[in-house]
Amino acid sequence: MSIDLKQFHQTFFDESFEGLDIMEANLLDLEAGSTDKDIINTIFRAAHSIKGGSGTFGFSEVAAFTHLLETLLDEMRDNKRKVDQESIDCLLQSVDCVRSMLNATRDGGDIHDQVVTENENRLIAILGKNNSNSTVDPEQETVELTQVNTSISTGWDIRFKPLASMLRTGNDPLPMFSVLSELGELSVTVDSSGLPNFDDLHPENCYLSWSLRLIGDVAKEQIYEVFEWVEDECDLDIVPIESGSEKDGTKVPDALVSSAGEDCTKDGAGAQSIKKTDVGQVKKTATSEVTSIRVGIDKVDDIINLVGELVITQSMLGQIGSEIDDDRECDNRRTERLREGLAQLERNTRELQESVMRVRMLPISFIFSRFPRMVHDLAKKMGKDIKLVITGEQTELDKTIMEKIGDPLVHLVRNSIDHGIEKPDERIAAGKPGTGTVYLDASHQGGNIVVEIRDDGKGLDCDRILSKAIERGLVNEDESISEEKIYDLIFQPGFSTAEALSDVSGRGVGMDVVRRNIRDLGGNVEIKSEQGKGTRMLIRLPLTLAILDGQLVSVGEETYIVPLTSIIESLQIKIAQVNTIAGQAQVYLLREDYIPIIHLSDIFSIPKEKLSIDGGLMVVVEGEGQKAGLIVDDLLAQQQVVIKSLETNYKPVNGLSGATILGDGTVALILDIAGLIRCAKLMDTSLLRSQRIADHAGEAQQGSGQEIIIANMNKEIPDEHDTIH
Amino acid sequence: MSTTQSIEAAPEIIGMDTSADSSQYLTFILSDEEYGVDILRVQEIKGWDTVTLIPNTPGYIKGVINLRGTIVPIIDLRLRFNLDSVNYSPLTVVIVLKIVSEDDERVMGIVVDGVSDVYNVSEDQMKPPPDFGNVVNVDYVKGLATVDEKMIIVLDIDHLLTSSVLESIDKASC
Numbered sequence: 068m069s070i071d072l073k074q075f076h077q078t079f080f081d082e083s084f085e086g087l088d089i090m091e092a093n094l095l096d097l098e099a100g101s102t103d104k105d106i107i108n109t110i111f112r113a114a115h116s117i118k119g120g121s122g123t124f125g126f127s128e129v130a131a132f133t134h135l136l137e138t139l140l141d142e143m144r145d146n147k148r149k150v151d152q153e154s155i156d157c158l159l160q161s162v163d164c165v166r167s168m169l170n171a172t173r174d175g176g177d178i179h180d181q182v183v184t185e186n187e188n189r190l191i192a193i194l195g196k197n198n199s200n201s202t203v204d205p206e207q208e209t210v211e212l213t214q215v216n217t218s219i220s221t222g223w224d225i226r227f228k229p230l231a232s233m234l235r236t237g238n239d240p241l242p243m244f245s246v247l248s249e250l251g252e253l254s255v256t257v258d259s260s261g262l263p264n265f266d267d268l269h270p271e272n273c274y275l276s277w278s279l280r281l282i283g284d285v286a287k288e289q290i291y292e293v294f295e296w297v298e299d300e301c302d303l304d305i306v307p308i309e310s311g312s313e314k315d316g317t318k319v320p321d322a323l324v325s326s327a328g329e330d331c332t333k334d335g336a337g338a339q340s341i342k343k344t345d346v347g348q349v350k351k352t353a354t355s356e357v358t359s360i361r362v363g364i365d366k367v368d369d370i371i372n373l374v375g376e377l378v379i380t381q382s383m384l385g386q387i388g389s390e391i392d393d394d395r396e397c398d399n400r401r402t403e404r405l406r407e408g409l410a411q412l413e414r415n416t417r418e419l420q421e422s423v424m425r426v427r428m429l430p431i432s433f434i435f436s437r438f439p440r441m442v443h444d445l446a447k448k449m450g451k452d453i454k455l456v457i458t459g460e461q462t463e464l465d466k467t468i469m470e471k472i473g474d475p476l477v478h479l480v481r482n483s484i485d486h487g488i489e490k491p492d493e494r495i496a497a498g499k500p501g502t503g504t505v506y507l508d509a510s511h512q513g514g515n516i517v518v519e520i521r522d523d524g525k526g527l528d529c530d531r532i533l534s535k536a537i538e539r540g541l542v543n544e545d546e547s548i549s550e551e552k553i554y555d556l557i558f559q560p561g562f563s564t565a566e567a568l569s570d571v572s573g574r575g576v577g578m579d580v581v582r583r584n585i586r587d588l589g590g591n592v593e594i595k596s597e598q599g600k601g602t603r604m605l606i607r608l609p610l611t612l613a614i615l616d617g618q619l620v621s622v623g624e625e626t627y628i629v630p631l632t633s634i635i636e637s638l639q640i641k642i643a644q645v646n647t648i649a650g651q652a653q654v655y656l657l658r659e660d661y662i663p664i665i666h667l668s669d670i671f672s673i674p675k676e677k678l679s680i681d682g683g684l685m686v687v688v689e690g691e692g693q694k695a696g697l698i699v700d701d702l703l704a705q706q707q708v709v710i711k712s713l714e715t716n717y718k719p720v721n722g723l724s725g726a727t728i729l730g731d732g733t734v735a736l737i738l739d740i741a742g743l744i745r746c747a748k749l750m751d752t753s754l755l756r757s758q759r760i761a762d763h764a765g766e767a768q769q770g771s772g773q774e775i776i777i778a779n780m781n782k783e784i785p786d787e788h789d790t791i792h
Numbered sequence: 793m794s795t796t797q798s799i800e801a802a803p804e805i806i807g808m809d810t811s812a813d814s815s816q817y818l819t820f821i822l823s824d825e826e827y828g829v830d831i832l833r834v835q836e837i838k839g840w841d842t843v844t845l846i847p848n849t850p851g852y853i854k855g856v857i858n859l860r861g862t863i864v865p866i867i868d869l870r871l872r873f874n875l876d877s878v879n880y881s882p883l884t885v886v887i888v889l890k891i892v893s894e895d896d897e898r899v900m901g902i903v904v905d906g907v908s909d910v911y912n913v914s915e916d917q918m919k920p921p922p923d924f925g926n927v928v929n930v931d932y933v934k935g936l937a938t939v940d941e942k943m944i945i946v947l948d949i950d951h952l953l954t955s956s957v958l959e960s961i962d963k964a965s966c
Contacts, residue, residue: 711862713856717865723846
């Protein structure tokens, strides 16, 4: 029987990459000289599963490489080797190596990379070197061992002396100890001094007593609970481990455990429960992992689409339901019941939609988790001492946004490290602690996610930016501009104040891209800075890209959706406030501000119903920092709409950001305000005028169609020349 | 769904052989001419329904419809071929097609006068279109096939519809 292993490959890769992330995160937590067994164990387990998996699927190179990793970790785990910075760095690089090997395996590339071989050699070198080292100073290990014990403060000393009759009531100490061992790290010492001579031994009597030490964050009640059934049949004494007595006591349990193991062979309770300690912990981590399942994103999207359909069907039914109510008064009881049912359907669909949308939401830690490593590497490379503080990593946001915000964030954090934080000596000279700090924070504010990147570095140098801007001709020399505007300059394409180019940053590409990416997501970025104190960057993002709060407006026969976030206000036009410029462009005087008027009907070539705009409705909107007034015929409902792409089956259209499906099943287009304002600017100058000329000339539609073809051909010819040269 | 099934059953009814080198074509009528498209590209056939206009597009792009949650553009082939437009009635038919271009797959609908038949057309039945010079643009014609003494114009729908969408950029950009 042969099983096609290929079907499991994807799962293997997914799990392995996850394992690598775990390894990476824990390696970063691991400090030189640390003996934290939990961390090393976690790393080891991850490496072990990757090795096992790659062996099973026949990726022998990966298996061989991870085997080296595993050996190194195993030695660390068994205290045969000290955890030093060199091995941590090497392990981190090996994680990268395994990652690229797995990538290459998956994509069918060549995994015999030079880097891999180098890393392999380094691992082997470390393995060879440190082995001898560790045998030289075994004393240091015992010291470390005791440190492990002293470092844990919470725990209980339990003295358990059952009455001789306890076993007869069907109580067995062994299961109780195993329950205890699941609560924390348990060491058991048996006191067999009560054992009589074999001739006097009654097989049903209990002659043993135990002293147990339970280390871990356990409540006293939990321990009592274990002994609940035998409370009346034993002497039980539970006392917290005292810090004072601990110092004397530390070495005792270890010694006793080993002797207990030998002594207890009679009933095996001690020895077995010690073993249980490990089992219990493994079980615990296992159960916490099973609470999530791995589902392909396409399946989730399918569900979201279907739920979207359901919402539309539901609102269609709701509409029909309300119509029935209106025009037929007979059979009131039935319509009443129908209406109740429809109301319930509405509630349920809304809840269903909300929970389905939540499936797509992931904690932002998915992105944040890559930063510790990056900061670690960059700081080292630049000889800076940097601490990264991450908060709010549980804040959830849509997966699509998550994917797109990663790179801009990396860029901003890199900027903070490169330009923001000074070298340690500079910092100390400025009276600041030598270690710089970069803060990363995420939080919900209203309907937005706010990501903050803050550093305590030198801040933005206003004068430098300004002089650079003047040099580049972005600003006039005698122009006085606000601080805010100055900070805004760094978002200009190609702008950089870095003295020297580094491979990290300073090329001036980036900040404009950062801002564009964030704006594409419907967010914005804000900079606050204080010279000498640090810089603070705030990124505001919408919670999700799939749903939008919209204002429905009608223009002629068409219905459009204006995103609520871009609406400032809606008002009735007073003709006295309308002025024209050069007889064509109209502006509206709104509280001492002249804002351009955009006729949606002109831009979208919709036949106008009313010629005068006096008394009409205007929606004041803002896009990319520019205000404009949209002339609409009517304001309709406000509602949440599910955004559908026009590009999937068509192509992007200027001035539109997408489409949605309304309650009656028809399609409505969603306006892209920033794009619309850009459109209007172009319209005013060229298209509107040419249209007028065309109207006057009275050209037929087919004639103009031919013109377009000619224009196309003209365009193509120079293109061809370009390719030839 | 029922439409698609009846189409699939069609060859048996007509009693034509389905040899390996022939493919099936769905034909439709456009101003008394019969056009064919590869039947494997046909997703469904539906009646004309109201569309939402997309601003600043050429006249042959009628707009978009909601096809079970996806936004699908509708192209009027009569207008695309510069034929006279006719008023739409409930009998006007929209053929929803899968269009494959270099980078991706799209779903689009074409408005036609009516669906005609399904034919098996073998490779050697298909003749390359003659060159008409500037009179008729035959770029979008894959070939001409004669079935039952009728001529069927087999369309290269991928080329036709992709270019329809791309060409409209010029007019749509404002």
